[in-house]
Amino acid sequence: MSILVDKDTRVICQGLTGRAGLFHSQKCREYARDDCQRDSPVFLGGVTPGKGGTEVDGFPVFNKVADAVEAVGANTSMVFVPPRFCADAIIEAADAGIKLIVAITEGVPVLDMVRAKNYIDQTDSRLVGPNCPGVITPGVAKIGIMPGYIHTPGSVGLISRSGTLTYEAAWQMGRVGLGQSTCVGIGGDPIIGTNFIDLLDLFQNDPETDAILMIGEIGGNAEEQAAQYIKEKVTKPVAAFIAGRTAPPGKRMGHAGAIISGGKGTAAEKVAALEAEGIEVAQSPADMGEAMQRAIARHA
Amino acid sequence: MKIHEYQGKQLLAAAGVKVPRGIVARTPDEAAAAFAELGGEIAVMKSQIHAGGRGKGRFREQPEQPGVVLIRSAEEARANAERMLGNTLVTIQTGEAGKTVNVLFVEQGLNIARELYLGIVVDRESGGPVVIASSEGGMAIEDVAAETPEKIFREAFDIGVGLLPSQVQNLSDKLGLEGQAARSAEVFLPKLCQFFVENDCSMAEINPLVVTDEGELTPLDSKVSFDDNALFRHGDVAELRDLSEEDEAEVRAGNAGLSYVNLDGNIGCLVNGAGLAMSTMDLIKLHGGEPANFLDVGGGANVEAVTEAFRIILADSNVKAVLVNIFGGIMKCDTIVEAILEAYEKVGFSVPLVVRLEGTNVELARNMLADSGRDIITATDLTDAAKKVVATLSA
Numbered sequence: 001m002s003i004l005v006d007k008d009t010r011v012i013c014q015g016l017t018g019r020a021g022l023f024h025s026q027k028c029r030e031y032a033r034d035d036c037q038r039d040s041p042v043f044l045g046g047v048t049p050g051k052g053g054t055e056v057d058g059f060p061v062f063n064k065v066a067d068a069v070e071a072v073g074a075n076t077s078m079v080f081v082p083p084r085f086c087a088d089a090i091i092e093a094a095d096a097g098i099k100l101i102v103a104i105t106e107g108v109p110v111l112d113m114v115r116a117k118n119y120i121d122q123t124d125s126r127l128v129g130p131n132c133p134g135v136i137t138p139g140v141a142k143i144g145i146m147p148g149y150i151h152t153p154g155s156v157g158l159i160s161r162s163g164t165l166t167y168e169a170a171w172q173m174g175r176v177g178l179g180q181s182t183c184v185g186i187g188g189d190p191i192i193g194t195n196f197i198d199l200l201d202l203f204q205n206d207p208e209t210d211a212i213l214m215i216g217e218i219g220g221n222a223e224e225q226a227a228q229y230i231k232e233k234v235t236k237p238v239a240a241f242i243a244g245r246t247a248p249p250g251k252r253m254g255h256a257g258a259i260i261s262g263g264k265g266t267a268a269e270k271v272a273a274l275e276a277e278g279i280e281v282a283q284s285p286a287d288m289g290e291a292m293q294r295a296i297a298r299h300a
Numbered sequence: 301m302k303i304h305e306y307q308g309k310q311l312l313a314a315a316g317v318k319v320p321r322g323i324v325a326r327t328p329d330e331a332a333a334a335f336a337e338l339g340g341e342i343a344v345m346k347s348q349i350h351a352g353g354r355g356k357g358r359f360r361e362q363p364e365q366p367g368v369v370l371i372r373s374a375e376e377a378r379a380n381a382e383r384m385l386g387n388t389l390v391t392i393q394t395g396e397a398g399k400t401v402n403v404l405f406v407e408q409g410l411n412i413a414r415e416l417y418l419g420i421v422v423d424r425e426s427g428g429p430v431v432i433a434s435s436e437g438g439m440a441i442e443d444v445a446a447e448t449p450e451k452i453f454r455e456a457f458d459i460g461v462g463l464l465p466s467q468v469q470n471l472s473d474k475l476g477l478e479g480q481a482a483r484s485a486e487v488f489l490p491k492l493c494q495f496f497v498e499n500d501c502s503m504a505e506i507n508p509l510v511v512t513d514e515g516e517l518t519p520l521d522s523k524v525s526f527d528d529n530a531l532f533r534h535g536d537v538a539e540l541r542d543l544s545e546e547d548e549a550e551v552r553a554g555n556a557g558l559s560y561v562n563l564d565g566n567i568g569c570l571v572n573g574a575g576l577a578m579s580t581m582d583l584i585k586l587h588g589g590e591p592a593n594f595l596d597v598g599g600g601a602n603v604e605a606v607t608e609a610f611r612i613i614l615a616d617s618n619v620k621a622v623l624v625n626i627f628g629g630i631m632k633c634d635t636i637v638e639a640i641l642e643a644y645e646k647v648g649f650s651v652p653l654v655v656r657l658e659g660t661n662v663e664l665a666r667n668m669l670a671d672s673g674r675d676i677i678t679a680t681d682l683t684d685a686a687k688k689v690v691a692t693l694s695a
Contacts, residue, residue: 020600020630083529109530111500114428114459121427133629145599147629147660162575163599164627167659168682171627188574190424217575220424243578246563246585247594250393254559254574254596256529257424262442267582284586285579286682 002137002182003157003202003209004100004128005076009042009141012074014065014081014089016046017056021080024104024145025059028078031148032141042141044072065096078134078143079103086130087112094125101193102143103129110256113191120193127193131255133163133185144185154179156292157203159196160215161188161255165243165285169215172289181209188217188255196226204234211237211299213292216270218244219258223270231277237299239291240274241282242267301526303540304348306405308522311537315495317488319519322407331381332374334406342409345369345380347389349399350545352440352523357391359384360398367391367401370409377406402544410518415508416475417441420496426456429496431463431489433471437508463493480515488517499537500530549612556608558597565590567689568613568622570606572597572631580625583682589690592619599630606639611647621652623689625682628659637665641672652677652692656685
């Protein structure tokens with residue numbers, strides 16, 4: 001199995017005709033076709049209001065998500081819509097029955113996301129992101145902006161608030177012979193569709209995932225909650241890394257959600273919470289792959 | 301984006317929230333005139349900076365002068381303003397550098413019966429805004445949370461319907477508001493919530509929120525900040541930005557689409573991705589160095605933006621070495637090298653440069669570096685990079 005993305009995944013891109021939307025749709029199509037040797041297409045087109053009926057580099061363009069669902073049977077959407085229209089695009093996708101919505105867009109207003117999440121929570125659609133690199137099941141398909149070649153198929157589930165740090169982790173794991181079942185970037189914003197706990201639950205119940213690497217960062221208390229959840233519900237080995245030990249308080253470190261406010265959300269608190277539950281925490285970002293190895297060895 | 305207290309109160313007043321009468325003063329004469337115009341026996345004159353702790357703060361040039369003063373005459377207003385305006389206020393939140401005071405806010409005195417705390421923030425856990433109230437006004441809410449968490453009350457509200465009457469009642473009961481004060485809360489609290497939502501605030505903090513002798517809830521201070529990503533739909537708010545309150549290099553980076561935070565160390569960092577950029581700082585520290593900055597060039601940056609990033613890093617005179625750490629995804633490694641070589645041409649490197657590249661087009665990029673003939677130290681992985689850049693400082 002794997003989680004979220006599998007052989008039945010059929011993707012459209014909302015915002016296909018934008019520069020980034022088209023570029024990454026092409027890359028995702030190449031990954032499914034060339035790296036994964038998939039014989040039927042996984043990327044089936046896209047949506048740009050007002051450009052329905054046209055075609056761009058072999059991708060049919062639709063005016064509405066519902067049209068794309070009807071015409072090509074899409075069940076997944078990759079969202080590259082500009083920030084100010086992104087929440088509406090997410091809501092439209094859920095309304096059209098899309099099951100997995102992966103929002104790559106960075107810079108969506110927070111209260112727009114509150115509205116979109118309120119809507120999504122009433123449906124059976126799942127949102128990943130926004131402001132995230134996407135989801136990849138190596139050897140099957142990628143939906144997002146991560147480079148495909150750094151990933152190898154395997155049995156470690158990877159969950160991360162960061163983009164490039166996720167690449168670093170996947171690459172390090174590859175170097176020590178650990179492939180990945182699925183890698184999910186959950187995004188760096190304060191309000192996100194899918195959190196650590198949602199994914200810990202999916203990975204715990206996925207027979208093809210044997211271990212989990214979790215990458216957190218300063219801000220909020222999602223890592224502390226995840227630590228508690230792991231203690232109660234997760235039996236598979238877990239390793240973690242927390243970015244931002246040297247981040248100063250009160251400053252937003254790139255991600256909208258990465259800020260230590262009122263002395264809360266520090267890396268030290270998060271590391272302590274994880275270690276208190278016996279989770280292997282990498283002390284250096286160069287040690288993520290080996291930390292996962294140690295956690296697996298300790299668990300055996 | 302942060303705004304000043306007086307700007308927050310002006311916006312609140314425009315939204316129909318009752319605020320004390322106050323007048324902005326930019327000169328000692330204006331301060332004296334403001335006192336006269338308010339017409340009371342007593343007024344409060346407050347330094348306008350984007351930081352808290354003003355009352356306890358003192359001026360570097362006038363060590364006896366507090367950042368907030370009670371004044372009883374126009375002459376007193378003038379004399380205090382002369383010691384405050386143009387000088388540097390250092391508070392617990394400004395750091396040692398302090399902030400220059402360019403604007404004073406002169407406000408009518410109030411008869412204060414009680415001081416409360418009220419704040420609204422977006423709560424990650426409940427996925428929406430939440431009102432945080434406390435009976436302990438005037439204290440930092442973090443301290444109240446640490447020492448007496450039972451004195452903090454929370455009500456999450458729906459952005460579509462606002463704060464419900466039953467929620468106002470809950471808060472009033474817990475804060476012990478009765479009679480006129482409870483009636484005042486019925487108006488004040490929902491209005492503040494509405495203001496928060498309509499203006500895409502990221503925080504609205506009223507501390508203290510006073511209950512006057514007459515039972516009116518009145519904001520004595522206001523600390524309002526806005527979601528930068530939503531400013532496109534609030535042109536009036538965007539105009540309130542005070543660039544003099546912001547770090548010059550951070551503003552410059554923002555204009556180039558870069559994310560930059562100035563720090564105290566001496567190793568400049570240029571990284572793609574926020575998580576990797578934070579981790580690079582951590583790694584430098586782990587190996588005995590001190591990062592001079594956080595800098596995320598983002599995924600879509602071009603050669604010009606990355607060259608500008610080098611200019612910003614090198615303009616910091618504390619920087620004694622630079623570490624470039626790139627894991628190319630969307631960002632291609634050769635774009636980075638092109639920018640590095642451009643920076644050598646146009647900016648000039650007087651400090652050692654350590655480069656670690658991985659990801660998209662890495663072979664091409666490494667060859668470009670090798671062929672450039674520049675004195676650039678290359679590193680194979682994160683640890684190697686951190687060790688090498690720290691070593692350059694002791695060489």
